[in-house]
C-alpha cells in the first residue's frame with residue numbers, strides 16, 4: 149500500500165464489544181499513523197450498521213455473554229469479516245472478540261455457539277475461578293521479539309488447533325487456559341489475544357506490528373513525548389505484572405503451608 | 408471491599424447481636440432509599456437537606472451504604488431517634504432489596520444503572536431485574552425514577568406508583584440492549600425508544616429554562632450551591648423525592664439550595680498556608696461519573712489548572728481500562744497534570760486525545776505544581792486518590808506547601824517502622 153494513501157480502521161460493534169475500553173486500540177492505531185504524518189480514518193461500526201468489507205484493520209473487543217452471542221450472530225450473517233480477510237485486511241480481536249473469530253465458544257449454559265471460523269481455535273468453560281489480573285507474554289509473533297503486557301478477565305478456556313500458533317508464551321498470568329502457558333493465536337494477518345488494557349496503548353510495538361502488516365516499513369515517530377510515555381507505561385506494567393506474580397507466589401506458598 | 412469498611416464494622420457487630428436493629432430504629436420514620444450507580448451520595452445529601460426543612464432527619468453521609476454501614480449510621484443517631492421523622496438513606500444498588508425488606512421504605516429513588524467497577528457488578532442488567540422484582544413486591548412504596556435511563560425504566564415500570572423524573576443520562580453504552588426484547592435502543596434528541604414499543608415515559612418532573620423545575624402542580628426556581636449541570640439534575644431528583652415523602656418543593660428547596668459540599672466533593676481547600684491558591688476536589692468512581700465530570704466544562708474553567716488523578720486499589724477497581732471510554736478529548740489543546748499510581752496510563756490516554764500531560768506521581772505535589780500554573784486548581788480523581796488528596800490538604804503538614812511536608816512524613820514513617828521492629832524483636 150502506498151504510504152500516502154489513507155488507512156481505514158474499523159472498530160467492530162463498539163455497542164456490543166467494548167467492555168474493557170477496547171475502543172482505545174483504535175485511537176492508538178490512528179494516533180500512531182497521524183504522528184508519522186500518514187492519513188488514517190477510524191470508523192465505529194455499531195451493530196445496526198453493515199460492516200464494510202474493504203477496510204484495512206478490523207478491531208474486536210470484549211463483551212458480556214448476551215452481547216457476545218448477538219455480535220457473533222450478526223457477523224456470521226453478514227460474512228463481511230471473512231471477505232475482509234480475503235481482501236488482505238488485518239483483524240485484531242481481544243477477549244470475547246478472540247472467542248468469536250474462532251470455530252466455536254459456549255454460552256452461559258455451556259451450549260456451543262458457532263464462531264466465524266477465521267482462526268482454528270475453540271473455547272469452552274475453563275472451570276475454577278475467572279482468570280483476572282495483570283498478564284505478561286513473551287511474543288511469538290514473527291519478527292517481533294519482546295514482552296507484551298495486558299490485563300485479562302475471562303472464564304473461557306481456549307484450545308488452539310493445528311492451523312494457528314499462539315501469539316505469545318505466558319510469563320505471568322493465565323492466558324488461553326490453565327495448562328498450555330500460552331496466550332492468543334495468529335494466522336496470517338488475523339491476530340487474537342485475551343489481553344485488554346487496552347493492549348495497544350501498553351504495547352506500542354504491538355500496535356506498530358499490526359500497522360506494518362498493512363503499510364510495510366514506516367518512518368519513526370518524531371513526537372518524543374508520545375514515544376517516551378508509551379515506553380514508560382510499557383515498563384511500568386511489565387514491572388506491575390512481576391510484582392503481582394510475586395504476591396500470588398507468596399499467597400499460594402502461605403496457603404500450601406496452612407494445608 | 409474497602410469502601411466504608413471502618414464505618415461499617417460496629418454496625419455489622421450490632422446487626423449480629425440484634426438482627427432487627429435497622430427495622431426497629433426506623434419503624435416510625437418516613438424512609439427514602441436512594442440508589443443508583445452515580446450521584447447517589449450527592450442526591451441523598453440533597454434529599455436529607457430538603458426533608459430537614461420539615462422535621463428531624465437522619466442520613467448515612469459518608470458512603471457507608473451497605474447494611475453494616477446503615478446500622479452504624481442509625482446507631483450513632485440513636486439519642487435523637489425519637490424526634491426523627493425522616494430517614495434519607497443511600498443504598499448500594501446490590502443491597503437495595505435487603506435494606507428495603509428491613510425498613511419498609513415510603514419512597515424508592517432509582518437514579519441510574521451503569522457499569523461500575525467491573526469486577527464487582529459485571530452485569531447491570533441483573534440488578535435491573537432485581538429492582539423490578541422489588542418494586543413489584545412493594546406496591547405501597549412510591550418510586551421516583553429517572554425516565555432517561557432505560558434500565559431504570561424497565562425496573563420501575565413494574566410499580567404502579569411511579570413518579571418519572573427527567574434526570575438525564577450521560578452514559579448510554581450499557582443501556583443499548585433493550586431489557587424487554589434484547590433489540591437496540593435508539594437514543595435521539597433527549598429521548599429513546601426500541602422497536603418493540605418500549606420507550607421513554609413522559610416525565611412529570613423536569614427542568615425548564617433558567618434553572619426552573621417544573622412539576623405537576625407548579626414550578627419553582629432553584630439555585631443549588633453545588634456546581635455543574637448534573638447537580639442541577641440531582642436537585643430536581645431530590646425535590647421530586649421530598650415531594651413523594653410529603654414535603655412540598657416550596658419547603659424543601661431552601662435546604663436543597665444550601666448544600667455546598669458532600670463528603671468533600673466539590674469542597675474547596677487552600678493549597679498550603681499563606682497562599683491564595685485554592686483547589687476544588689471532584690470525585691468520580693466509574694466511566695459514567697467521569698464522563699459527567701469531564702463534560703462539565705462549566706465547572707472546569709479554562710483559566711484554572713486541571714489535575715487528573717487515578718489509583719487502582721481494590722476500592723477503585725484494579726483495572727482502569729475504562730479511561731479509554733472517557734471523552735478526555737474535550738481537554739484537547741490544554742495542558743493537564745496527571746497523578747496517582749496509574750498516572751502513566753492516564754498520561755498515554757490523554758496524549759492520544761491531543762492533551763499535553765505532565766506526570767507528577769504524588770497527588771499533593773501535583774496540586775502544588777498546579778498552583779504555580781493558576782490560583783484556581785480543579786482536581787478530578789477516583790475514590791482512593793480523592794481521599795489521599797483530601798487527607799493531604801486537611802493535615803497540618805500539608806500547610807508547609809514547600810515539599811518538606813513529604814520528608815517530615817517519610818521520617819515519621821521510618822521512625823514508626825523502627826519502633827515497631829524494635830518492639831517485635833524484644
Ligand SMILES: [Zn+2]
Nearest residue numbers: 585588601603
Ligand atoms: Zn425492545
